[in-house]
Amino acid sequence: MDLRQMRQALVLSETLNFHRAAERLHMAQPPLSTAIRKLEEELGVTLFERLPSGLTLTPVGEIVLRQMRATLFFADEIRRAASEGEAGLRGKLRVGFVGSSVYSLMPRLIRAFRLKYPRVELVIEESTTVDLLRAVEEHTLDVALVRFPVLGKTSAEVMLVQPDPLVLAVSADSPLAGRESVALSELGDTPFIVYSQARVPTMHALMMYAFHAAGIQPPIAQEALQVPTILALVESGIGVALVPATTARQGAAGIRHIPLTGLPEQMDFGLALAMLPDAVNATTRNFAALAQEIAQE
Template identity: 75%
Template sequence: MDLRQIKQALVLSETLNFHRAAERLHMAQPPLSTAIRKLEEELGVTLFERLPSGLRLTPVGDTVLRQMRNTLFFADEIRRAASEGERGEQGKLRVGFVGSAVYSLMPRMIRAFRLRYPRVDLVIEESTTVELLRRLEEHSLDVALVRYPILERSSASVVLLQPDPMVLAVSTDSALAARDAVDVTELGATPFIVYSRTFVPAMYSMTMMAFHEAGIQPPIAQEAVQVPSILALVESGLGVALVPATAARQAGDGVKLVPLTGMPQRLDLGIALVTLPETVNATTRNFVALAREIMPGPPGAPAPTAC
């Protein structure tokens, strides 16, 4: 018994006439009669009672045909799932992201992706850039939104989606809070809260590079891992910090973000999308294409590269 025989039996059950069923199936009547007879012999039951006035489903035939309809439905579902999977419209997509992406990119991208590909199961995880790159290399993530530029060695393809320059976070009772802008060269004696050298090495290196380029070496008051922790320490008056501009959404009433001048252009930050070219599937390609459609990047943004 195969799907072709099942379809023939179902069409015959709807017409109860070999001639009309054969026309609908675009085949001759004798081969259809032969196929139904072989199907009945294989099942060991009579599906259709042959009467002078035509055909009639037997009670067992009615039961069998109901199951055949289910079988044909699930066969069609399997074909559809295979087709949608090939086009990236069904399956699972594992997306990693850094915390700062949740304030701008993530809500827009996830909402748009769910609307366009509702049959894709999204698994979303937050971590640091270092950890996300490691997970990508281990193939436990398909795509990730990370901090740009990426200083770690990686074979990932990188697409800059959104620039996010550094600004100066100060407590509102600091004299710097009254300024419209601060030149980084003025901060040589100001205590700083910086990203953890161990857990956020890229951001730590970016901060140290900014100091080096400005020719200053301010005292380090504290290291922290996450932007909210850094902002809380700034608010407590422990020091100031260089943070991404998107941190404005996380800053409390006791923190002000002041624009910086004198920052080297090559130290500008951003949010980038990373994938491993050799493991990209159709679902991942759809996510990348949608991300570039929503966030085409700034003028002159770099094309996909490998780190």
């Protein structure tokens, strides 16, 4: 017994006529009659009662055909799942992101992906760039939104998708709050809140490089792990900070974001997609393509 025989029996149960069933199945009537007879012999039951007035389903036939209909439905579902999985329309995608991405790309990307690919299950994890890259390398994440540039060695492919330059975050009552721009070289005596050297080493190193290029060595008031924490500390008046420009979209009343001058020209900051080239499937490719599309809007 195979799916082809089940479909033949199902069509025959709907028409109760060998000739019409054969037409619907695009086959000749004799092979259909032979196939149904062999199916009945294999099952050891009579599915169709042959009467002078025509065919009718036997009680056993009604039970068997009900199960065949369910079997064919699930067989079609399996084929659909395989096809959609191959096209990236179904499955699971494990996505990592840095906290600063929630101010710009991340919410729009997740919303758009869920609308476009509703059958894909999203598993989302927040962490630091270092930990996200490690998770991608260990195959516990399929793709991650990380801060760019990445200075450390990684086997992941890192592709910049959204430039996001650094600005100076100050408290609303800071003497700097009314400035239209600030040169980094002016801030040699200003306490700074910086990224954690242990947990966010790339961003910490870039901050230190920017200070060095500007010829300053400001006091470090506090280290922090994520941008929201840094901004909260800035608002409390502990110090100022270099943060991504997109954080200004948070619109916190107690913080001012001021454009910076004097940053090294080669310091291109932004959000990037990280994934392993040899582990990219259709679902991951769809996510990456959508991220680039939304970032360009």
